[in-house]
Amino acid sequence: MHGNPGRDAMALLEVSNLSKAFGGLMAVSGLTFSVEQGQLVSIIGPNGAGKTTLFNLLTGIYRPSTGSIVFDGVDITGCKPYQSARHGIGRTFQRTMVFQAETVLDNVTIGQSLHVKTGVWAAIARTRGARREEEKVREKARAILAFVGLADAGERPAGNLTEEAQKRLSIAMVLATDPKLLLLDEPTGGVNLEEIGGLIELVKKVQRSGIAVCLIEHKMRMVMSMSDRIIVLNYGTNIAEGTPAEVASNKEVIKAYLGARRVA
């Protein structure tokens, strides 16, 4: 089964009645939402609301207890992590993850592994096809590095980069998988205030290139200014959903963030 590009009535990602229980604790319960093609959707909520658990469900790290995930017209509920990446869901992690010992260019090369056709025999024989593919992969890696603004850092070990540059690199690595939907878990976490603007620009640039983005963020000003839609989670359930303006005036949201007394 493949996604049908003509089917524009359907959303890119459709999550229905998704739940995940850890023992007696419902980390995510009865979640239903969708993400349209090319949209930027932010997921906000207090700590422990189930935001990262949701990402882990979407990328197959956890198996959902109930519910279904349909991506690009294909039911991917219960997929393994590498399969969900192959279907076109890419993600970054809260703790920046790159291959520290490898060069920046090699990190992005590794990101393209899922498209590599060269088999074991061709690699050992170093056939012309294998060499050509290697050159192609390297070429594309350079283009992606230029896109995220790391064009000059290609030969440096990834571990020597600043936190901000490593965040860019981790986005570059996911872009190398050619995702249709990018899940970003706090892409500006742990980064200097002055550098946040650049990362926000990069996220917008990714969205403009036609990739839908799902964002977990705590910085409200950033969320309000850049999101098409916002989903608010609290105790694993979806307490509000809508445009930034709708969400900002929602009583439930104010209650979850500021406590009940402020509303009353």
Added chain:
Amino acid sequence: MKIFSPVRIGWSLALILAILLPLVLGEYLTSILLLIAIWSIMAVSLNLLYGYTGQLSLGHSAFLGIGAYALGLIAVKLHIGFWPAFFASTAISGLAGFLIGIPALKLRGPYFVLVTLGFAAIVGVIVLAWVDFTGGANGLAGMPRPNPIPLPWGAELRFDSLRSMYYFTLFFLVLIAAICHRLVHSLIGRTFLAISHDENLAESLGINTMQKKLISFTISAMFSGVAGALYASYNVVISPDLAYFARGMDVLACLIVGGAGTMAGPIVGTFVMTAIPEGLQIVPYLKTLINGIILLLFIIFLPAGITGGFKAFFYRWGHAWKSGKGRNGIA
């Protein structure tokens, strides 16, 4: 890459030495070199799995034993010639690796290590206890030497002398090291390295880590089987201590001393770990103790091993080197 990089010069010198040394050395030292070549093949194969894919196997003695006994049983009991038996034993050890890899590689870290160790212990016991099949503690005798290979101008390559057997083994060491080098530096090799650094991150990037680990494990088991078959053919007699699980740990010690995850590491390590006890003329039962002390000192003071230490040294002091050597370094 420059043609005359220090790394290439180093490898070429080592190869020339390896070819010329037996011409001047006596029988005894040549036989030591031959054993170094065999254990190097096994260390190189373990390096592919542990050094480059990050999966620590303590059970490679099993594949060594399977390769040796497969050659012996096929050649001696079925009266089949050396070459078919040799290729069959290689395939059988690869197949054994594939079949064990499927359940074992689903586990990670210490659990995987324990399964490989358990497997090696089981194979060791089977070889010892299944007397009718393997000859038990008496071992298996009458292993064939490779049949002569006819050359186009009428002569033939014969393998009845010690020296010819050494070159035969050296050929496979070079071949297997070259294959591992190609593999590790290919796009597939990149996924192996990715898994060794961070399996979860690799998986999140769409890499089927189970499949890649299985490829690495199968190839590694196959090459260990080649080492076993070569040993059997050289030694004519094989006994169950070949498949004893401690053998796998000896090879691992060589790999760690030499430097896991580098190309030269397994060969340098095997050479050092064999040469030191031989050079000091140490009695066999003290050898294990000495090897243990060497291993301990390396883990404490130079965990990256000899080649890993070299690499770090030249990275810090020899930036003039760096320009020419690309990403391969001394390894």
